Amino acid sequence: xxxxxxxxxxxxxxxxxxxxxxxxxxxxxxxxxxxxxxxxxxxxxxxxxxxxxxxxxxxxxxxxxxxxxxxxxxxxxxxxxxxxxxxxxxxxxxxxxxxxxxxxxxxxxxxxxxxxxxxxxxxxxx
Numbered sequence: 775x776x777x778x779x780x781x782x783x784x785x786x787x788x789x790x791x792x793x794x795x796x797x798x799x800x801x802x803x804x805x806x807x808x809x810x811x812x813x814x815x816x817x818x819x820x821x822x823x824x825x826x827x828x829x830x831x832x833x834x835x836x837x838x839x840x841x842x843x844x845x846x847x848x849x850x851x852x853x854x855x856x857x858x859x860x861x862x863x864x865x866x867x868x869x870x871x872x873x874x875x876x877x878x879x880x881x882x883x884x885x886x887x888x889x890x891x892x893x894x895x896x897x898x899x900x
Contacts, residue, residue, distance in 0.1 A: 823871070823892045830870060831888070834862045846889040851882065860885050867891065873898040 824846060831850070832841045838854035855863070863885060868874055873895065875884070884894050 823895045824888055826870060827867070827888050827891050827895070830863065830866045834866045835859050844888065846892070847887050850885060850887055855885065867895065871895050871899065 828841050831837065835841070835850065835855055836859050837844075837850065839848075844850075844853060860882075864875055864880075875894070875898070879894055879898075884890055
């Protein structure tokens with residue numbers, strides 16, 4: 775499945791972050807790799823969307839860590855995802871996958887990791 779993102783001229787207001795994350799970006803990867811219980815699990819249908827999600831994250835999320843270095847279970851908010859970039863991410867995901875996130879999915883938990891986004895997309899696509 776190929777995704778084509780529409781390029782829009784949007785006014786983005788840059789603000790000074792209220793909370794500075796002091797974690798080492800490399801710890802995001804190593805923490806996720808330390809949690810290896812998922813390696814023995816059978817592949818899930820949602821893993822088919824991971825490449826598209828990574829591409830959209832790379833374009834929209836403006837993370838402080840390269841998306842390629844993040845594990846599927848890495849905390850995207852610890853990697854620099856903000857409320858503004860979450861909205862941009864959600865809109866790009868809706869365009870790419872031709873879905874609409876219902877109100878019940880518009881929380882931090884849905885967008886906290888590549889895996890959680892992939893699971894949400896799988897659920898929406900049925």
